[in-house]
Each structure stands twice: as C-alpha cells, then as structure tokens.
Amino acid sequence: MVTQMDNGFGEILSALEERSMKENTVIIFISDHGAALVKSCWDYVGGSNKPYRDGKFTFFEGGIKSAAFIWAPWLNDGVKGTHSKALAHVVDIHSLVLSLAGMTETISGMFQITEGGFKKDGGNSLLRSLHGDHSGRDTILHNLVVNKLPEDKLVKYCSPTTAQPAQYGVIRHHNYKLFYGDLQSWCHSHLLTEPCPDLVFVSGRAAMLFDLEIDPYERVNIAASNIDVVEKLAAMILKYSKDAPSQWVV
Known part of the structure; x- marks a missing residue:
C-alpha cells in the first residue's frame, strides 16, 4: 500500500x-x-x-x-x-x-x-x-456530544450494540487534554483496546485529564490534582455545547 x-x-x-x-x-x-x-x-x-x-x-x-x-x-x-x-x-x-x-x-x-x-x-x-512561526493553535475541540447519536449514525461506531456516547466532550488546550462528561459507558466500549485510566468525578461529571507534554501516551489521569484546570476546560466545553449548531458533533 x-x-x-x-x-x-x-x-x-x-x-x-x-x-x-x-x-x-x-x-x-x-x-x-x-x-x-x-x-x-x-x-x-x-x-x-x-x-x-x-x-x-x-x-x-x-x-x-x-x-x-x-x-x-x-x-x-x-x-x-x-x-x-x-x-x-x-x-x-x-x-x-x-x-x-x-x-x-x-x-x-x-x-x-x-x-x-x-x-x-x-x-x-x-x-x-x-512563515516559520510554530506557535500553532492553543485550543482544539476534538469531540462534542450533547445527546445520544441518531440511529443512522451508529454505523460510525462499527456495531449497533456499541455503548453510545452521550453528553461528553474532549478538548485540547495548550498541553492539557480533557475528557469530560458521561464517560462510563464510553470507557467500556468495545472500541477501546485497553481500559481508561480510573475516572475522577468533578462537579458530578466524570473526568480524565492528561498533560500531553509530560504524558503523551495518556497513562496518568491527573484530574484529581488539577481541579482548577478541569473546571476551566469543562467551562470551555459547556460554552461550545451551547453554541453547537446541532445536538451532536463527531
């Protein structure tokens, strides 16, 4: 190939x-x-x-x-x-x-x-x-789901029996990446080849936070020791969800 x-x-x-x-x-x-x-x-x-x-x-x-x-x-x-x-x-x-x-x-x-x-x-x-300026973006919204996926979109997840992601977001801001929301079913999906790190709950929602500068392979969930970062990035996800043109973005 x-x-x-x-x-x-x-x-x-x-x-x-x-x-x-x-x-x-x-x-x-x-x-x-x-x-x-x-x-x-x-x-x-x-x-x-x-x-x-x-x-x-x-x-x-x-x-x-x-x-x-x-x-x-x-x-x-x-x-x-x-x-x-x-x-x-x-x-x-x-x-x-x-x-x-x-x-x-x-x-x-x-x-x-x-x-x-x-x-x-x-x-x-x-x-x-x-132009030689490699400062790049500071933020990327990787994924946002504010409702269950429509039935006709389940094919994107390989199987109709896949646990549907519902109400969660993934955002990158500088060196941090946050998974936030209803992650329990997603973390047990057959789409993952290994279990998620232990989830931490912040404001009643599951969170995984990684510092990609020191942990590029996403092994250590640092949400518990960085609540302020989680709250800041979670607020950004919430803002995006309010501005989203549809109920789901994948």
Whole structure:
C-alpha cells in the first residue's frame, strides 16, 4: 500500500512537471485519523499507532494524532526541511487553501494576501507555520456530544450494540487534554483496546485529564490534582455545547 501510494505521488509530480505546473503548486499531505485497531470495524487492517494510546473511533492520541507535510517551491530556506510540533487542525487547511488560491480575504476575515506576499495573522496556524512561526493553535475541540447519536449514525461506531456516547466532550488546550462528561459507558466500549485510566468525578461529571507534554501516551489521569484546570476546560466545553449548531458533533 505504501509503495503504491509513493508511486502515485511520483506520477502526480511528473504530470505537474510535464505541464509546467509544479512551480505553482502546493502539496498538502495529511491523514484524517489513526489506524483502526478493532477487528470488528469495517476498515480494520491490523495497523498500529504505538507508542500512542488506542486508535480510530477514539479520542486518545492514537486515534486523532496524525503526521502531515506541506511542500511548496516558494518556501524560504528558513522553513524548508523544518519539523513543526505546532498544534493544528485539519480545518485550518480551508483558510490556507483559500489564501493560496488568491482569495483576498477568507470567509472569517482572518488574513489577506497583499502584493508583498502574505499578511500574517494569528488566525491560521498552518499559515503561520509556513512563515516559520510554530506557535500553532492553543485550543482544539476534538469531540462534542450533547445527546445520544441518531440511529443512522451508529454505523460510525462499527456495531449497533456499541455503548453510545452521550453528553461528553474532549478538548485540547495548550498541553492539557480533557475528557469530560458521561464517560462510563464510553470507557467500556468495545472500541477501546485497553481500559481508561480510573475516572475522577468533578462537579458530578466524570473526568480524565492528561498533560500531553509530560504524558503523551495518556497513562496518568491527573484530574484529581488539577481541579482548577478541569473546571476551566469543562467551562470551555459547556460554552461550545451551547453554541453547537446541532445536538451532536463527531
């Protein structure tokens, strides 16, 4: 599979060169999720996300963390070949592509293209990274469910007998990641390949808090010793849930 994908990229690059289009092309490569680890899932192929925890259909790092690269002929020497650990989300590609296509302003008005090049702005982490600023985003809402999933969406969880997640959220803020809400059934789902760390209850809701800077593999739930962080991130989840355009977001 990897060989065929590599060959395919080679054919695309050759076609761009033949048509004199390579110098005006930006290549973005990114995966949408980690490998599926549950054999009953439709796209299980025996992958591995190690050393990160778990895989597709979960919100542990093994399920959502993905490497990516961006190639462009006009990148300056200070950026070429660099490795960025900036926190970014796949939706950032939208604003980036609009700007590269010559849009004078994105829908959200985050940044503009000027005659002198890009006008840098704090709104797009991928754009900043292309300028050598790897500060990235500070927050990503990984998942938000404020009601049980509709019956027609259960296929996303591989089996109609899967314990449905209900009223919980997962959020990343700087180095912290919080799972908060009705986690008991989710933590016993067959989608997980290993049990959740022991849950801690804060304001009557189950919580798992990880410091990904010192615990990137999500082994130690530090919620009990960081109640203030849990409450801060839980308030952010609550705000998102009130602003959500629908009852469930996955």
